[in-house]
Amino acid sequence: MSDSTLSPAEARPVYAVESLVIDLYTPTLSVRAVDGASFHVAPGETLAVVGESGSGKTVMTLGPLGLLPEGVAVDLRGAARADGRDLLTMSAKDLSALRGGYFGVIFQDPISALNPMLKIGPQLARQAELYQGLSPEAARKEAVSLLARSGIPDPEDRFNRYPHELSGGMLQRAMIALALAARPRVLIADEPTTALDATVQAQILSLIRQIQKEDGIAVILITHDIGAVSVLADRVMVLYAGQVAEEGVAVDVLTDPIHPYTRGLLASVPDFRSETAVGTREIPGLPPNQASLEAGCRFVDRCERARPGCRTRRPELTAVRRGVAARRVACPVVLEEEGIAHG
Ligand SMILES: Nc1ncnc2c1ncn2[C@@H]1O[C@H](COP(=O)(O)OP(=O)(O)O)[C@@H](O)[C@H]1O
Numbered sequence: 001m002s003d004s005t006l007s008p009a010e011a012r013p014v015y016a017v018e019s020l021v022i023d024l025y026t027p028t029l030s031v032r033a034v035d036g037a038s039f040h041v042a043p044g045e046t047l048a049v050v051g052e053s054g055s056g057k058t059v060m061t062l063g064p065l066g067l068l069p070e071g072v073a074v075d076l077r078g079a080a081r082a083d084g085r086d087l088l089t090m091s092a093k094d095l096s097a098l099r100g101g102y103f104g105v106i107f108q109d110p111i112s113a114l115n116p117m118l119k120i121g122p123q124l125a126r127q128a129e130l131y132q133g134l135s136p137e138a139a140r141k142e143a144v145s146l147l148a149r150s151g152i153p154d155p156e157d158r159f160n161r162y163p164h165e166l167s168g169g170m171l172q173r174a175m176i177a178l179a180l181a182a183r184p185r186v187l188i189a190d191e192p193t194t195a196l197d198a199t200v201q202a203q204i205l206s207l208i209r210q211i212q213k214e215d216g217i218a219v220i221l222i223t224h225d226i227g228a229v230s231v232l233a234d235r236v237m238v239l240y241a242g243q244v245a246e247e248g249v250a251v252d253v254l255t256d257p258i259h260p261y262t263r264g265l266l267a268s269v270p271d272f273r274s275e276t277a278v279g280t281r282e283i284p285g286l287p288p289n290q291a292s293l294e295a296g297c298r299f300v301d302r303c304e305r306a307r308p309g310c311r312t313r314r315p316e317l318t319a320v321r322r323g324v325a326a327r328r329v330a331c332p333v334v335l336e337e338e339g340i341a342h343g
């Protein structure tokens, strides 16, 4: 697809996606996993992407880089730009090179990203050689320093360890070191702490924040941990069943959510908004089967505010004038009923 739908003002972001639609096909199923999503992230900025499991967070963020679920056929439409280039029309070879050097990805499961047959240090050194153009000797030094920087004690010793010799928390740190080895401009952390215990989670998040401050890189944090969003994110985007429900500056969205789904999501976090949340409250119901969606709002069956029109009218993301900065919300019902200035 052409990149002409991105305006010049949006050229500054290091990664920008506009009106992205991603359809996935298996022999038995076709799914619109991402339905018209847009986002951008600038140097030094952290964008959090939240939403429950299966809402399309991973496919939306990593799909344009060519990282897609295995065994499915994919149709991507819209625009995606990084490094001044159009990712959706790029050759597989160019995309692979850009993915390795420009983007660093921290996966939920570090074992899937590290080669179990190779020692940790040489894997890092190889990345640094390949993407930073370092000599083997310089790359080895860089690998040790990356391990140290990722908070791994005794990095010289850890350099020579195999992945299975490290604990979960240490492996996740090694994964971060690997993601940084190419000196990326964009760091994508896909639920980086889900498998870790609470203390280690906090350490990993503070490590990501420190690295971002030092290097000024853009971070996309995919998470369902609202606590992580409040600590790390500048902006937040709430995804529901492949559609953007709400998007804005994190402090606005977290303290004054507007979309019924965002409100439900935050109310289900114990003690997060203690004035309004009475204990843990789950949003009743299940996400829709994305293979059999109607034209309207995808949240309709679980929404307390639903009206008959919601089933047939697609909720457009609408600019809302409330809070400290621009925000967009895809719920005409709440905007009208609560008299929220918009448009
Ligand atoms: N391997 C797969 N096969 C078929 N459908 C898939 C596969 N992976 C993801 N999907 C579809 O894409 C949707 C979005 O998935 P994903 O981006 O992984 O969600 P999230 O990261 O928010 O948990 C899922 O709800 C599912 O419908």
Ligand SMILES: [Mg+2]
Residues within 6 Å of the ligand: 057, 058, 059, 190
């Ligand atoms: Mg995911």
